Amino acid sequence: MSELVAHQFDDLDQQVEADTLGMWTFLATEVLFFGGMICGYCVYRHLYFPAWHQGSLVVDNFRWLGVSSGAWNTAVLLTSSLTVAMGVRAAKLGQNRLLMTMLAITLVLGVAFLAIKASEYTHEYHEGVMPGPNVFHPDKEISRDLHHAAEIAGKNEIALQRHFQLFWVFYFFMTGVHALHMLIGIGLFTYLLIEARRQKFTPEKHTPVEIMGLYWHFVDLVWIFLFPLLYLVR
Amino acid sequence: MQEAKHKIDSIRTYLLIYLALMALLIATVVAGMIDLGRWNVVIALAIAVVKALLVILFFMHVRHSSRQTWIFASASFLWLALLLIGTTGDYATRPEPIPNSGAQEQPTHEKSTPEIDDISQPAVVLPISWRITPQ
Numbered sequence: 548m549s550e551l552v553a554h555q556f557d558d559l560d561q562q563v564e565a566d567t568l569g570m571w572t573f574l575a576t577e578v579l580f581f582g583g584m585i586c587g588y589c590v591y592r593h594l595y596f597p598a599w600h601q602g603s604l605v606v607d608n609f610r611w612l613g614v615s616s617g618a619w620n621t622a623v624l625l626t627s628s629l630t631v632a633m634g635v636r637a638a639k640l641g642q643n644r645l646l647m648t649m650l651a652i653t654l655v656l657g658v659a660f661l662a663i664k665a666s667e668y669t670h671e672y673h674e675g676v677m678p679g680p681n682v683f684h685p686d687k688e689i690s691r692d693l694h695h696a697a698e699i700a701g702k703n704e705i706a707l708q709r710h711f712q713l714f715w716v717f718y719f720f721m722t723g724v725h726a727l728h729m730l731i732g733i734g735l736f737t738y739l740l741i742e743a744r745r746q747k748f749t750p751e752k753h754t755p756v757e758i759m760g761l762y763w764h765f766v767d768l769v770w771i772f773l774f775p776l777l778y779l780v781r
Numbered sequence: 782m783q784e785a786k787h788k789i790d791s792i793r794t795y796l797l798i799y800l801a802l803m804a805l806l807i808a809t810v811v812a813g814m815i816d817l818g819r820w821n822v823v824i825a826l827a828i829a830v831v832k833a834l835l836v837i838l839f840f841m842h843v844r845h846s847s848r849q850t851w852i853f854a855s856a857s858f859l860w861l862a863l864l865l866i867g868t869t870g871d872y873a874t875r876p877e878p879i880p881n882s883g884a885q886e887q888p889t890h891e892k893s894t895p896e897i898d899d900i901s902q903p904a905v906v907l908p909i910s911w912r913i914t915p916q
Contacts (some may be wrong), residue, residue, distance in 0.1 A: 568849055575857030582861040586868050593872050594896075607813075618810050625806065629799040632840045639789055757842075764841045771832045775825035781815040 551752050563754050570758040574765050581769050584724070588717050588776060593709075596780075598702040598710030601693055602676075603780030609670050617778035620663050624767045626657035635760045638753035643743060646756070650740045653763070657733045664726055671715075679717045685711070716755065718777055724775060728766045735759045788845045798839045805832050 592599045607615045614615040634649030671677055675684045685693070687710075693711060697704040739759055742748065748756055805828050812824045838844045843854055 564847055564849070567846065568853060571850055571853040575853060578857035579864075582864060586864050589865065590872055593869070607798055614810065616804065621806050621809075622803065625799065625802045628836060628840050629795060632795050633792065635842075636789060636792070636795070660827075708860055717860050721817055764836055768836055772826075772829050772837070775809055775813075775822075775829050779809070779821070779825050781813065781816065781821035 559751060561693050563757075566754045566758050567761070569720045570761045571721065574761065577765060577769075581772075582720075584717070584721050585772065585776065590715065592711060592776075592780065595710035595713065597696045598693075598707050599780045600708075601689075602711055602714035602718065603695050603778060604692070605671070605674065605676060605689060606667075607778045609667050615778055616663050616667050619668060620660050621770060623656050623660045623663070624770050625658070626722075627653050628764050628767045629761045630656065631763045635753070635757050636758040638743075638748050639750055640744050641749065641750040643746060644659055646748065647740060647743045650736055650743060654733060654736050654740065657736065661726060661729055664722065664729075668719075676711075676715050677719065680714055683712055683715070708721075721773055721777065725766065725769055728769070732763050732766050734758075735762065788876050790839070790842075794839065802832055802835055805835075 552559050552562050554680045556565065599771075607617065608615050611619060630652045634646050634653065637645035637649060668677075672682070673686075674689060675682070675686050676689065677683065693707055694704060696702075697707045700707070736759065739756055742755070790844075809825055809828045812821065812828070815821075817824065837854065842852060
């Protein structure tokens with residue numbers, strides 16, 4: 548027992564409490580980090596609505612079986628959150644085999660999310676909407692839609708194009724930072740799987756699974772907001 | 782307190798929460814197909830908030846957590862709410878700028894009311910009396 552509890556803590560309960568609180572403190576900084584981007588996004592959505600609407604239509608148009616990839620990715624992440632919750636439960640009960648299965652499914656789902664995201668990015672690159680010198684030149688169809696949108700809104704077409712580009716800066720930055728979090732999550736869960744294989748987790752010592760689970764749920768939480776914000780500007 | 786710490790939810794609870802989350806996802810997608818004007822964004826974000834609460838309370842076990850964890854978890858969302866309400870409230874209630882409020886003092890300019898989108902022009906044109914003139 549004494550090996551389990553670090554010397555600064557009275558007992559295991561206090562240590563678990565401190566670990567959980569520490570993770571939530573980190574997550575609070577993450578909430579505000581993503582929150583700042585979301586706030587900026589909302590302001591420009593308000594100011595440049597026609598451009599945001601056009602951008603969102605392009606994002607939402609990449610579909611599989613008639614459902615946008617953003618919705619598929621939400622389903623993938625929600626399912627992974629379920630497997631994480633089940634994994635944490637298994638760790639608490641000392642069911643090591645079930646824990647390993649759940650961690651493995653979570654990893655597969657995490658990679659599936661990134662694969663779908665990567666195919667979206669590739670598609671968007673070919674549509675010419677990825678911002679950057681010599682890269683950003685929206686294809687004919689998108690330009691025509693922008694021209695119509697400018698006419699309907701009574702806006703300067705050049706200005707609308709510039710706002711449209713800003714939408715993509717937000718889109719790639721927000722989804723890119725989220726994807727980076729997914730990569731880190733996949734790294735953490737690979738570590739958990741290796742440790743679980745080495746029988747490192749017991750009902751007394753399952754805190755690493757619990758707090759890395761919190762991180763994974765948080766990354767899911769961010770996507771729950773990014774999906775309607777980016778894909779469903781109506 | 783002691784018993785709450787060792788509380789383990791049943792698989793049934795997790796599956797029910799998961800089904801609720803998937804149902805809410807379908808609701809978001811369906812609501813996105815219907816044109817409800819301004820209400821589209823309100824409904825989409827309201828559903829997102831419900832989903833987030835389910836994940837936080839059940840999957841992240843905050844409902845079994847200690848009071849400190851509750852405070853830390855809610856504080857971040859409270860600060861975020863202040864940021865969002867303050868900023869969006871400002872933009873939503875700002876009146877349209879009145880172009881050229883100092884017009885009587887201003888000599889006729891080639892372009893006195895710049896488009897807000899035109900980056901070659903300053904966003905705000907100060908009345909002539911405010912400008913610093915070299916002595």
